[in-house]
Amino acid sequence: MNLTSAKQHIFIIGSVWVEPKSSAAGSRMLQLIELFLTQGWEITFGTTSKKNANSLDLIELGVKEVSLKLNDESFDHAICKLSPSIVVFDRFMTEEQFGWRVMEQCPGALRILDTEDLHCLRKTRHEALKKGIVFSEELLLSSEIAKREIAAMYRCDFSLIISTYELQLLEQTFNLDTDLMYHLPFLYPKIDQEKEQLWKSFKEREHFISIGNFLHAPNTDATIQLKKHIWPQIRAKLPEAELHIYGAYPTQQVLEFNNEKEGFYVHGFIEDANEVIEKSRILLAPLRFGAGIKGKLTDAMYNGTPSVTTTIGTEGMHEELEWNGFVEDDPCQFVEKTIQLYSEQDIWERAQQNGVKIINSLYDKQKLDKAFVSHITHIQSNLKAFRKKNFIGSLFQHHTLQSTKYMSKWIEEKQRNQSIGGT
Known part of the structure; x- marks a missing residue:
């Protein structure tokens, strides 16, 4: 047969x-x-x-x-x-x-x-x-x-x-x-030139995004790290920037993090994650533990959005290819590289192209x-x-x-x- x-x-x-x-x-x-x-x-x-x-x-x-x-x-x-x-x-x-x-x-x-x-x-x-x-x-x-x-x-x-x-x-x-x-x-389908041309440019994008299901403990922990340790430092250097948090099943603790004055917005479940990722300039994922590979990071690449994450975040995801952004485990370095990526267009555009190479080479x-x-x-x-x-x-x-x-x-x-x- x-x-x-x-x-x-x-x-x-x-x-x-x-x-x-x-x-x-x-x-x-x-x-x-x-x-x-x-x-x-x-x-x-x-x-x-x-x-x-x-x-x-x-x-x-x-x-x-x-x-x-x-x-x-x-x-x-x-x-x-x-x-x-x-x-x-x-x-x-x-x-x-x-x-x-x-x-x-x-x-x-x-x-x-x-x-x-x-x-x-x-x-x-x-x-x-x-x-x-x-x-x-x-x-x-x-x-x-x-x-x-x-x-x-x-x-x-x-x-x-x-x-x-x-x-x-x-x-x-x-x-x-x-x-x-x-x-x-x-x-993922390959990212072709037609798809790239539909992406918003560096100047058309603004703000930061973090996304993940809150029934998953690493995502809740990462949001706490953003709220308490990372975002206050970024906001001090980029006072007009905003961080938008999305994810199904947010805990009461996460919902209470919402603070307009701090530019820290908690939205909860989103019907179309690609839409909000594609509008954002950078995705943040300060993951301190976890396993597998991270859908939020491949989704970011597929939507032309560079990311800043940790060693745990990139583990097993990109082989020898350059990451589409920065990988930092130290919170202070995480903040510094985030500000650099957000502010410098040439670095941002190179990071975006790194994401294209990763998707097309490893996730075809x-x-x-x-x-x-x-x-x-x-x-x-x-x-x-x-x-x-x-x-x-x-x-x-x-x-x-x-x-x-x-x-x-x-x-x-x-x-x-x-x-x-x-x-």
Whole structure:
């Protein structure tokens, strides 16, 4: 059978409903869905979470939607009926919840874990920052969440890794076989001359922007850094400048940062992030911890907006290419470089062109899509042999999932008995 032309049925098990306007994770999932749709593949998306006003209507895209229940045999019936050729787990938690059921009911389906970012890396860095200690690989290796996340990777046929830094970390620190990983960053159409000509010029742009979902702890922390330490210094040198903060689900603390006299404006959720990014002269992202790659920074490049960020911000994002702005971890240097970038047109324009090179070299949707589809079909054509090489994965399937399975069965039976007793 020619798998390249074969009709595929993708079942995506989401941690939440897709919210591309709320977070980079939502945009990433939409990119994957669009990639599969362009192949003419059938897609079903299911999750245990509830929809809200920011959830995308996937049915309009031609994607089937199903609501899932935890610890419930209805999932078994649903997946048997769907009979997918590929199952995509959205983050390792969904693999823990449903992986054993997928393996039992559809053993022939290709199992892909979309990590989004390494949760263990982000959370361990956050804990180190809160405790005032230096992050180290020893801390990461002793993390419980790292053990869970790596185990989920072994149980899948391969995992999508978004950052080159994380790819290296998994190989060198966790000794994960490279066959179990596939590097797939964000996917953007190439920036051509026609798109560049539509961008506002240096003189047509004004003010600063910072953007990010506030359910994501690194974004809240970055906003606090801007408010307390960075923006007051910038504002003192650029008294007419304004900083506009956007992002879904702002906390009360962040909302109270809004201060017109300081030129610090908190707007919350924005319907079209590209519109406000494209009007701004510079994007600020003083991230002190995190993981993966940052959608706000690639979005800035795609809209011709230079940025000032930290080492954490640029990690795994640009290889040896020059950044589209400045990278500074020291707050005083961060301020100095921000003022320079905002004030000097020639430096700003060079930074903008650096962003074009990064997007076109590393995030080329057409090239990345083609390679990923080829990788999927290659593994499917040799799936039995491929799985035989992953003996550690089979061990995790046998031992770890047996305990998960029987705990889930126990909860399922308990819920059934409670339901009978209630009636």
